[in-house]
Amino acid sequence: MSKELIRLQDLVMEFNGERILDGINLYFNDHEFLTLLGPSGCGKTTTLRIIGGFLTPTSGRVLFDGKCINDVPPYERQINTVFQRYALFPHLDVYDNIAFGLKVAKLPKAEVHERVHQILEVVGLQGFEHRKIDSLSGGQQQRVAIARALVNRPKVLLLDEPLAALDLRLRKDMQNELKRIQQAMGITFIYVTHDQEEALSMSDTVVVMDKGRIQQIGKPEDIYNEPKNAFVADFIGESNILDGVMLADYKVKFFGRTFKCLDAGFEPNEPVDVVIRPEDIDFVAPEEGHLVGTVTAVTFKGLNYDIIVDFKGFKWLIQTTDFQPVGASVGIRLNPEDIHIMHKSEYSGMFGDYSSYSAEYDELTEDAGDEEE
Amino acid sequence: MKKNKSLLLSGPYIAWMVIFTLIPLCVVLFYALTDVDTGAFSFGNIENLVLYLPAFWRSILYSVVSALICLVIGYPVAYYMAHCRPTAQRFLYMLVMLPMCMSFLLRTLAWVGLLQDTGIINNFLEMLGLPRLSLIRTPGAVILGMVYNYLPYMILPLYAIIVKIDNRLIEAAEDLGCNSIQVFARVVLPLSMPGILSGVTMVFVPAVSTFYISNKLGSTDIVLIGDIIERQFKQGDNANMGAALSLLLMVLVFVCTGIMNRFGSDEEGGVLV
Numbered sequence: 001m002s003k004e005l006i007r008l009q010d011l012v013m014e015f016n017g018e019r020i021l022d023g024i025n026l027y028f029n030d031h032e033f034l035t036l037l038g039p040s041g042c043g044k045t046t047t048l049r050i051i052g053g054f055l056t057p058t059s060g061r062v063l064f065d066g067k068c069i070n071d072v073p074p075y076e077r078q079i080n081t082v083f084q085r086y087a088l089f090p091h092l093d094v095y096d097n098i099a100f101g102l103k104v105a106k107l108p109k110a111e112v113h114e115r116v117h118q119i120l121e122v123v124g125l126q127g128f129e130h131r132k133i134d135s136l137s138g139g140q141q142q143r144v145a146i147a148r149a150l151v152n153r154p155k156v157l158l159l160d161e162p163l164a165a166l167d168l169r170l171r172k173d174m175q176n177e178l179k180r181i182q183q184a185m186g187i188t189f190i191y192v193t194h195d196q197e198e199a200l201s202m203s204d205t206v207v208v209m210d211k212g213r214i215q216q217i218g219k220p221e222d223i224y225n226e227p228k229n230a231f232v233a234d235f236i237g238e239s240n241i242l243d244g245v246m247l248a249d250y251k252v253k254f255f256g257r258t259f260k261c262l263d264a265g266f267e268p269n270e271p272v273d274v275v276i277r278p279e280d281i282d283f284v285a286p287e288e289g290h291l292v293g294t295v296t297a298v299t300f301k302g303l304n305y306d307i308i309v310d311f312k313g314f315k316w317l318i319q320t321t322d323f324q325p326v327g328a329s330v331g332i333r334l335n336p337e338d339i340h341i342m343h344k345s346e347y348s349g350m351f352g353d354y355s356s357y358s359a360e361y362d363e364l365t366e367d368a369g370d371e372e373e
Numbered sequence: 374m375k376k377n378k379s380l381l382l383s384g385p386y387i388a389w390m391v392i393f394t395l396i397p398l399c400v401v402l403f404y405a406l407t408d409v410d411t412g413a414f415s416f417g418n419i420e421n422l423v424l425y426l427p428a429f430w431r432s433i434l435y436s437v438v439s440a441l442i443c444l445v446i447g448y449p450v451a452y453y454m455a456h457c458r459p460t461a462q463r464f465l466y467m468l469v470m471l472p473m474c475m476s477f478l479l480r481t482l483a484w485v486g487l488l489q490d491t492g493i494i495n496n497f498l499e500m501l502g503l504p505r506l507s508l509i510r511t512p513g514a515v516i517l518g519m520v521y522n523y524l525p526y527m528i529l530p531l532y533a534i535i536v537k538i539d540n541r542l543i544e545a546a547e548d549l550g551c552n553s554i555q556v557f558a559r560v561v562l563p564l565s566m567p568g569i570l571s572g573v574t575m576v577f578v579p580a581v582s583t584f585y586i587s588n589k590l591g592s593t594d595i596v597l598i599g600d601i602i603e604r605q606f607k608q609g610d611n612a613n614m615g616a617a618l619s620l621l622l623m624v625l626v627f628v629c630t631g632i633m634n635r636f637g638s639d640e641e642g643g644v645l646v
Contacts, residue, residue: 074544085541
């Protein structure tokens with residue numbers, strides 16, 4: 001399971017003097033589903049394109065099975081790519097698109113035929129062999145793109161935001177499908193996305209990137225529960241991030257109160273970022289609360305309400321099924337396991353305040369269609 | 374409602390087409406099928422077409438050769454243009470268009486000045502102490518004239534198609550194991566087929582009916598069908614025969630473009646004729 005397959009060493013990429021990748025060190029294990037996650041412009045697509053061989057890094061090395069492949073052209077790498085918007089060949093039908101790589105490799109006709117049909121079954125497109133590409137729906141084109149890459153039995157499959165162009169429902173289906181295919185074929189998937197939910201639900205390992213640097217590497221649960229800095233805490237899910245001071249191990253002070261927590265290993269009186277996930281907060285009667293605030297906005301989200309509560313001028317997002325009307329005075333209690341402490345970072349103070357709550361949501365959805373070059 | 378509006382807007386051109394294309398075509402057909410002396414209905418002109426078959430074949434041969442030469446010269450240029458920076462693209466585009474802004478007659482006459490026995494090229498050769506060449510009045514000179522005049526018609530449609538080929542398709546082909554030659558053969562060339570077909574058509578059609586180029590650059594025995602048609606109308610006073618020849622030429626052009634469209638029928642998007 002854990003044999004190392006690809007290693008990136010001190011990757012630096014510059015375009016016209018602008019630093020896109022700033023010292024990426026990362027390794028990929030065999031059979032792993034690894035996701036590069038980050039906002040557009042964070043360098044995730046650039047990293048993928050370097051692994052695919054479409055870009056040569058300004059400095060640093062790409063190792064495949066221990067050998068440096070910096071100068072190996074894409075067509076000689078045992079890596080295939082599922083491109084953003086698929087890049088299917090419009091002059092070929094479904095069969096010829098999928099058979100493309102096999103024909104280039106000059107495989108015998110019978111074997112090409114067999115493998116194409118086999119893979120069509122895997123992606124659920126039997127009977128589509130002679131359909132034209134432009135007669136297929138987005139989801140079907142997506143499957144063809146995956147089949148076209150997988151049929152070559154690569155050691156590694158690179159996927160560059162493959163689900164970005166699909167609608168929500170189809171995206172969910174394809175997420176499960178991709179995970180199933182990855183497990184069935186037993187190959188390494190390196191997946192690029194800006195969708196944190198997608199990353200968390202599919203990956204074995206998530207690599208969070210921003211500004212050309214890796215912010216955190218870990219299992220989805222660890223990334224979510226133990227974010228390393230304010231950027232990760234904000235990007236993965238929603239977070240209320242507050243200024244605090246670590247008084248001693250397991251003791252943190254914020255909002256003028258001392259709370260018990262589960263974190264240790266900080267300097268005495270070290271200033272820290274305190275993360276409280278909106279879904280971990282429960283309302284209690286004002287007189288029983290550690291903190292008391294006023295509800296300023298309520299949005300119905302289906303599963304829960306998003307409630308903005310003003311605590312002494314700092315606005316928190318609280319996700320709860322417990323409805324509270326605007327203007328209500330509410331109390332909250334914080335248990336030690338609800339509080340997560342992070343060291344201060346360059347991102348401190350930039351995230352985790354919900355004063356401009358609606359604007360932030362809009363920004364997130366706008367990002368969805370962005371394409372990274 | 375919408376349909377009526379568009380009919381109204383296209384009305385003037387449709388009327389123009391009927392008056393100046395469709396009706397004249399009928400007149401040509403009428404002339405072709407009547408006797409020059411008696412004016413009676415006759416297949417005489419059609420039967421006499423056999424006499425001009427060699428000129429037809431020569432016209433087709435020369436224009437096919439020109440179209441192919443244009444393709445061989447034009448494709449790399451168009452490909453290069455399509456992969457330049459936008460500013461360079463605009464400059465090259467203008468450069469390709471530039472000769473078309475100059476009078477066709479002048480361009481052809483300029484070649485006479487260059488190629489003739491006492492022309493610039495031969496004078497230059499003599500200056501270098503080399504023997505003079507007989508360049509003008511050869512098939513080569515005629516084809517040169519055609520290539521020179523019609524090359525832009527090849528480059529521009531090719532460029533228009535190649536520039537639209539998505540770079541990701543090229544990357545996808547590389548990803549699937551193609552080296553640069555295979556990328557070209559398996560992706561770029563098939564995808565530029567519509568451009569090739571319209572380029573070839575746009576060179577072939579005017580070249581096959583040209584008369585001025587062969588007139589000026591060819592010898593008296595290199596007679597193309599365009600020359601013959603011109604002669605029938607202007608010197609021979611046999612407009613009926615000229616009409617029959619024009620008609621056959623038209624049929625030939627239709628057949629040739631039809632064959633080429635057949636070639637490209639797998640491709641999406643028709644050929645621009």
